[in-house]
Amino acid sequence: MNDTSDKYANFSHDELVAEINCLKKHKKYGLVWEHKTEKVIEDFETQQPYLEEVTDKRIEDAPGEPTNLIIEGDNFEALSILNYTHAGKVDVIYIDPPYNTGNKDFIYNDNYVDSEDEFRHSKWLSFMEPRLRLARILLKDDGVLLISINDIEHASLIMLCDEIFGKESFVCDFIWAKNSGNNNSIAVSQKTEYIVTYVKIKDAINNSYFSQTKGSFNQIKKIIEECKEKKLSTSRTQELLRELYKNDPNISGGTKQYKYVDDNYEVFRVSDLGNPSSTAWNNPEYTYNLINPKTGSICTRPKRGWLYKKKDMDEKIRNNLIYFDSKVPGLKRYLNAVETENLSSLIVNNDLGNRDLEKVFNKNEVFPHPKPVSLIKDFMRSYPKHDSVVLDFFAGSGTTGQAVLELNKEDGGHRQFILCTNNGDKGPDSVKIAEDITYPRVKTVITGERQDGSKYSDGIPANLRYYKINHREKKPSIDANRQDMAAYMEDIIQVKENAYKQLEVNEDFAIYESNEKYVGLVFEPFLLEEVITDLKERNEEKRPVKLYVFSYSRDAFEDDYGADFEIEFVAMPEGLLKTYAHIVEEQKKEDL
Numbered sequence: 001m002n003d004t005s006d007k008y009a010n011f012s013h014d015e016l017v018a019e020i021n022c023l024k025k026h027k028k029y030g031l032v033w034e035h036k037t038e039k040v041i042e043d044f045e046t047q048q049p050y051l052e053e054v055t056d057k058r059i060e061d062a063p064g065e066p067t068n069l070i071i072e073g074d075n076f077e078a079l080s081i082l083n084y085t086h087a088g089k090v091d092v093i094y095i096d097p098p099y100n101t102g103n104k105d106f107i108y109n110d111n112y113v114d115s116e117d118e119f120r121h122s123k124w125l126s127f128m129e130p131r132l133r134l135a136r137i138l139l140k141d142d143g144v145l146l147i148s149i150n151d152i153e154h155a156s157l158i159m160l161c162d163e164i165f166g167k168e169s170f171v172c173d174f175i176w177a178k179n180s181g182n183n184n185s186i187a188v189s190q191k192t193e194y195i196v197t198y199v200k201i202k203d204a205i206n207n208s209y210f211s212q213t214k215g216s217f218n219q220i221k222k223i224i225e226e227c228k229e230k231k232l233s234t235s236r237t238q239e240l241l242r243e244l245y246k247n248d249p250n251i252s253g254g255t256k257q258y259k260y261v262d263d264n265y266e267v268f269r270v271s272d273l274g275n276p277s278s279t280a281w282n283n284p285e286y287t288y289n290l291i292n293p294k295t296g297s298i299c300t301r302p303k304r305g306w307l308y309k310k311k312d313m314d315e316k317i318r319n320n321l322i323y324f325d326s327k328v329p330g331l332k333r334y335l336n337a338v339e340t341e342n343l344s345s346l347i348v349n350n351d352l353g354n355r356d357l358e359k360v361f362n363k364n365e366v367f368p369h370p371k372p373v374s375l376i377k378d379f380m381r382s383y384p385k386h387d388s389v390v391l392d393f394f395a396g397s398g399t400t401g402q403a404v405l406e407l408n409k410e411d412g413g414h415r416q417f418i419l420c421t422n423n424g425d426k427g428p429d430s431v432k433i434a435e436d437i438t439y440p441r442v443k444t445v446i447t448g449e450r451q452d453g454s455k456y457s458d459g460i461p462a463n464l465r466y467y468k469i470n471h472r473e474k475k476p477s478i479d480a481n482r483q484d485m486a487a488y489m490e491d492i493i494q495v496k497e498n499a500y501k502q503l504e505v506n507e508d509f510a511i512y513e514s515n516e517k518y519v520g521l522v523f524e525p526f527l528l529e530e531v532i533t534d535l536k537e538r539n540e541e542k543r544p545v546k547l548y549v550f551s552y553s554r555d556a557f558e559d560d561y562g563a564d565f566e567i568e569f570v571a572m573p574e575g576l577l578k579t580y581a582h583i584v585e586e587q588k589k590e591d592l
Contacts (some may be wrong), residue, residue, distance in 0.1 A: 091385055
C-alpha cells in the first residue's frame with residue numbers, strides 16, 4: 001500500500017464523505033503535489049525551539065551599529081523563532097535553496113533525494129512550501145523576496161510563490177548569465193539561472209525599487225559626505241575627487257566627468273552649451289550676447305549659437321545651472337539627476353563564487369556552488385533603504401553576509417544580516433557548514449584575518465552574534481509549559497528587541513539596553529517593583545522601557561508604578577507560545 005491508501009484504510013463512512021467534500025473544494029487549476037510531511041515539522045508539535053548564544057563566537061567591533069546574526073539549526077525552526085522576533089521587520093530575503101537536480105544536493109528527512117526517487121519533486125515542494133509561508137510573515141509590506149533557482153524546479157516554484165504571495169506580487173525572473181555552465185540537458189550547455197522575485201505588497205513599493213546606482217557613484221558620494229562633514233572647500237573637494245578617479249580603476253570614464261562641486265557639495269559635470277542645429281547660427285533667438293555675471297564681459301559664443309533661447313538661458317542662470325568659470329560657459333549636469341537606472345532583467349555576471357571563498361579561506365574547494373558576492377551586492381543595491389534587514393535562511397557558505405558587510409563599507413550603509421544555516425556535513429572534507437564555513441567566512445571579512453592567521457583585508461568593523469537552536473520537550477500542562485519556556489526566553493528577547501548591552505542579570509530578572517530603550521525580563525513577578533526602582537535610577541534620559549514579565553496568563557501585572565517614563569508590559573512567554581501554536585495550526589491546515 002502507498003501512503004495515500006494507508007491514510008484512508010481505517011476511515012469511517014462519515015470521515016470518507018467529509019474527505020471527499022474537502023477535496024471537492026480544492027482548486028481545479030494550480031499546483032498539486034503529493035504532500036510529504038517533514039520530520040522537523042512533525043516534531044514541532046511536541047518540542048519547542050529556542051536560541052542559545054555561543055558566546056565565544058561573539059564579535060563586537062562597531063559600537064552603535066546593528067548586530068548581525070548567524071543562527072545554526074534547521075531553517076524551519078529558525079523561521080519559526082523569527083516569526084516571533086522579526087514578524088514584519090525584514091526588508092529583503094535572498095535564498096539559494098537546493099536545486100533538486102537529483103545529484104544528492106537535496107536532503108529530506110535526513111536522507112539525500114536522488115533522481116530515482118519517484119516523490120522527488122513532491123518532497124522538494126513539501127520542503128519549500130512551509131518555509132516560504134513563514135518567510136512571507138517576516139517581510140515588511142514593501143519587502144522583497146529573491147530566490148535563486150535553475151530550470152528543474154523553476155516552474156513549480158513560480159506556481160508555489162503565486163499561491164503564497166499572489167500573482168500580482170510577482171516582479172520578474174531575473175536571468176543570470178554566468179561564466180560557468182553544465183550539461184544537464186542533452187547537447188546544451190546551460191549557462192543561465194533565474195532569480196525569481198516577488199514583493200510582499202506591490203502597492204507598497206515605488207520607482208526607486210529595483211534601480212541601481214550606476215558605476216562607482218557610491219564612492220563619490222562617500223567622498224562628498226566626508227568633505228561636507230569636515231567643511232572642506234570646493235576646490236579641495238574637487239582635488240579629492242580627481243584623486244579618487246585616478247586611483248580607483250573601477251571608476252568609469254563617464255563618471256570622471258563629474259569633477260565639479262558647488263557650494264552645497266553637490267557634484268556636477270559641465271556639458272557643451274552650443275546648439276547642435278546647423279541652422280541656428282543665423283537665428284537671432286540663439287545668437288544673442290551672453291554676459292558673464294562674474295566678470296561682466298561677453299562670453300565667447302559657440303559657432304552655431306547657444307543651446308537655449310535668451311529667456312530660457314536667463315532662467316537657467318537664475319537657477320544657477322550655468323557654469324561661468326571659463327570664457328566658454330557650460331551647462332551644469334548634476335550627478336543626482338542621472339545616478340540611477342532600472343535593473344535589467346538580464347544580469348550578466350561572470351564572477352565565480354568559489355573564487356570569493358578561496359580568497360577568504362586561502363584554499364580551494366571550500367563549498368560547492370557558492371554564489372558570487374558581487375551578484376548579491378547588485379540586488380542589495382537595488383533596495384532603496386541603506387538600513388535594511390537582510391535575511392538568508394539558506395545561508396550556506398555565507399555569501400549574503402559578506403555582500404552586506406562589503407556594501408555597508410562601500411556606501412556607508414547600516415544594513416543588518418540574519419543568516420540561518422544547518423551544521424551538516426558538506427564538501428570534500430565533511431566540514432560542518434555553520435561552524436567551519438559560514439562563521440569563519442563572516443569573521444574573516446569583519447576582522448580581516450583568516451583562520452590561518454594570514455591577512456585577508458583591512459577588515460570591516462561590525463557586530464555579530466552566533467546562536468544555536470536547542471529544544472525543550474513540550475510539557476503536558478499549560479502552566480508547566482509556560483514556566484519551562486520562560487526560563488529560555490532571554491536570548492530570544494535580546495534578538496527581538498535588538499538589546500544586547502547587559503546591565504544586570506541574575507536568576508530572578510535581567511536588564512538590557514539598546515540604542516533606544518531599556519528592556520527587562522522579570523522571572524519573579526513579585527520583584528517587578530524592585531526592577532522598576534532600579535530602572536528609575538538608571539534612566540536619566542527618560543527612555544522608554546519594555547518589561548517582559550513571567551505570567552501564567554496574558555496578565556503582565558501592569559500597574560501604576562509612578563515612573564516618569566513610558567513602560568510597556570508584556571506577558572512572558574505568551575507571545576512566543578502563541579506564535580508556535582499558530583504555526584502548528586496553520587501547518588495542519590496545509591496537511592489536509
